């Protein structure tokens with residue numbers, strides 16, 4: 001059972017993203033029709049970007065909902081995806097533990113365990129025990145005539161939160177900014193924070209005018225809302 005690492009790929013983002021957001025913004029303030037603005041207006045892309053940046057800074061966020069990013073992610077734990085899917089304004093498709101047998105499951109080892117010989121041994125021993133137990137359950141189910149997803153769906157109850165999973169996630173830009181505010185914060189759990197940081201990096205690479213100021217809440221506020229006890233010190237606590 002090899003240890004696996006985070007692998008994130010951008011599958012797709014909305015085409016003509018800047019013009020899309022620009023046209024939606026302009027629709028709010030213009031007598032013209034967005035259908036014509038999008039197709040016919042010859043405003044330089046740099047000008048559109050500057051306009052979009054202003055709109056983002058002003059807090060007028062609904063035009064950002066028209067542009068989406070879709071990511072494929074693997075090498076993450078079920079502990080992470082359990083937190084990820086709490087973000088409701090997104091779409092998810094996750095590898096099933098009913099249809100995909102876990103007879104040789106991969107898992108994620110936290111650094112705090114990986115770097116400590118005793119903890120690591122305990123962890124690996126537990127993973128091995130779980131695997132054996134899972135396989136034993138499947139054998140017993142088979143003897144009783146239960147196979148495929150009918151057996152997998154019950155055997156999976158012994159699997160750990162460390163079990164590796166794969167997921168496709170789609171979020172629009174408004175939700176992504178919200179997600180980054182919470183999950184790029186040093187208070188967020190380390191694994192989802194690593195994922196959020198990588199997603200932010202990709203978003204900045206592809207749509208800087210929207211994401212240039214995105215990140216943990218403190219980045220836009222200039223102060224920390226987590227209180228003295230949890231403040232990481234990047235900005236003063238309020």
Ligand SMILES: Cc1cc2nc3c(=O)[nH]c(=O)nc-3n(C[C@H](O)[C@H](O)[C@H](O)COP(=O)(O)OP(=O)(O)OC[C@H]3O[C@@H](n4cnc5c(N)ncnc54)[C@H](O)[C@@H]3O)c2cc1C
Pocket residue numbers: 086087088089175178182183187188189
């Ligand atoms: C550091 C940290 C610790 C956490 N600890 C826990 C914990 O111990 N236990 C726990 O259960 N959860 C915990 N959470 C999860 C947290 O409570 C949220 O469920 C999660 O972050 C999703 O946030 P959200 O609801 O803002 O996001 P989304 O679902 O992405 O929603 C985005 C925004 O849309 C609006 N919205 C969405 N749905 C509704 C609705 N039904 N009604 C009104 N407005 C809505 C809200 O303004 C919301 O902020 C934690 C999160 C963080 C970042």
